[in-house]
Amino acid sequence: MTALDGLVSALPPIGLDEMNARAALLRRVDSKYFAPLTVLANLLTEMFDVQVLDIDGRRSFRYRTVYYDTSGFTHYREHVQGRRQRFKVRVRTYCDSGEGMLEVKSKGYRGQTVKDRRPRDPRHPDALDLDERAFVSSITGRDASALRPVLETVYQRTTLCAGDQRITLDTDLTCAAGGRRGRGPDDVLVETKSPDGRTGLDRALVHAGVRPHSVSKYCVAAALLYPHLPHNRWHRTLQRSFALV
Numbered sequence: 001m002t003a004l005d006g007l008v009s010a011l012p013p014i015g016l017d018e019m020n021a022r023a024a025l026l027r028r029v030d031s032k033y034f035a036p037l038t039v040l041a042n043l044l045t046e047m048f049d050v051q052v053l054d055i056d057g058r059r060s061f062r063y064r065t066v067y068y069d070t071s072g073f074t075h076y077r078e079h080v081q082g083r084r085q086r087f088k089v090r091v092r093t094y095c096d097s098g099e100g101m102l103e104v105k106s107k108g109y110r111g112q113t114v115k116d117r118r119p120r121d122p123r124h125p126d127a128l129d130l131d132e133r134a135f136v137s138s139i140t141g142r143d144a145s146a147l148r149p150v151l152e153t154v155y156q157r158t159t160l161c162a163g164d165q166r167i168t169l170d171t172d173l174t175c176a177a178g179g180r181r182g183r184g185p186d187d188v189l190v191e192t193k194s195p196d197g198r199t200g201l202d203r204a205l206v207h208a209g210v211r212p213h214s215v216s217k218y219c220v221a222a223a224l225l226y227p228h229l230p231h232n233r234w235h236r237t238l239q240r241s242f243a244l245v
Contacts, residue, residue, distance in 0.1 A: 004082050004171060004188065005060060007041050008158055013054030019161045029194060030113050031212045033205050034241060035185040040169070043204045044160075048184075053159040061093040064154050067124050067218045068147040073229060077127040079219050082229035087140050088218055089147060102132055105137045113193075151225055153217050155189075165194040167201055174245075175221035182224040185241030189217075205215075213237065 044050065052059050068089040069075045078086040088105040100122035116139050120132070126149040128136070136144040136155045137142040153175045170189040175182045192199045199225065206212070215237055223231035224242050 004037060004158065004169065007027070007037075007044060008059050008123050008160070008169075009050045011044075011050055011052040011160070013059075014051035014161050016053060016055060019053055019159070019166070020036070020050075023161055023164050023166050025191075026111055029196060030214050031192045031193075031199075031202055033190040033210050033212055034185050034215075035190045035210050036187050039208050039210060040207075042064075043201065043208060044185060046204070047162065047200060050160050050162045053161065054181055058096060060156050060158050060174055061097075062154065063157050064093040064152060065097055066091045066149050066152045067222075068128065069150045069222075070146045071148070073150070073222065073226070076219060076222050076229060079216060080233055088216070088219070089136055089144075091120055091122075091126065091128075098122060102128070102135065104136055106139065151175060153221055155217075160203070162199070165199045167192050167193065167199075173217070175217075175225060177221075177225040180225045181245050182221065183245050184243055187241070189215075193199065 039224070053061075053062075059190070068091075075087055075089065086107045089103075090105070091100060091102050093100045100120040101117045102120045103115055103117040106116070117134060133144040133147065136147065152175060155170045155173040158169040158171075161168070168191045170191070171193060173184060173189065190201075190205070192202050202212075215234065220234050220237060220242060223229055223234050223237055224244065
């Protein structure tokens with residue numbers, strides 16, 4: 001994605017500490033889009049006061065994420081059913097820095113996303129230990145003993161900051177589980193994160209004809225890699241943007 005690298009190279013930088021102070025957004029409203037690079041480039045050049053996360057001169061970062069679910073895919077099925085309260089449990093490794101986080105993402109009754117997290121040594125096995133399961137249970141209110149790693153995703157992420165809002169740009173997404181691998185999309189997966197779900201980029205994307213998608217990396221990857229799971233909710237997304245490799 002050299003074109004994306006060239007686009008963000010012109011933006012002023014912001015450090016991680018400053019961005020976290022301005023826009024930590026552990027409680028937020030998310031919106032997601034599949035945006036063609038040309039459309040995104042035009043919109044970003046028109047936006048003011050946008051900075052790009054820069055760490056030691058690097059502006060694109062590789063993420064590896066392992067997702068956890070029960071053998072019956074309870075968390076996945078709750079997303080399929082559109083439950084108002086649902087969870088995702090994952091371990092994220094920031095490959096460039098070598099840091100890791102155990103995270104529980106909760107979707108609340110008012111549509112907000114709440115993220116609870118704690119540091120985790122990425123050198124540890126993917127299986128959660130007793131203390132980590134207790135952490136997950138304290139947030140979900142459920143017994144976490146049945147959780148197991150079910151799939152992983154790897155992608156490149158560039159993060160922008162506009163006031164108290166974050167914008168993430170994900171590319172080169174791959175997923176894997178049980179000897180199966182997938183990839184997609186060719187477009188940039190844009191996610192806006194803000195206190196109220198209304199950002200300038202949201203309005204600009206819709207005005208440009210790019211509509212929001214109810215999409216989850218975990219759910220789309222699970223639907224692709226585990227074809228026995230119900231996936232009508234993401235059937236069109238899978239056909240248009242994802243494929244086995």
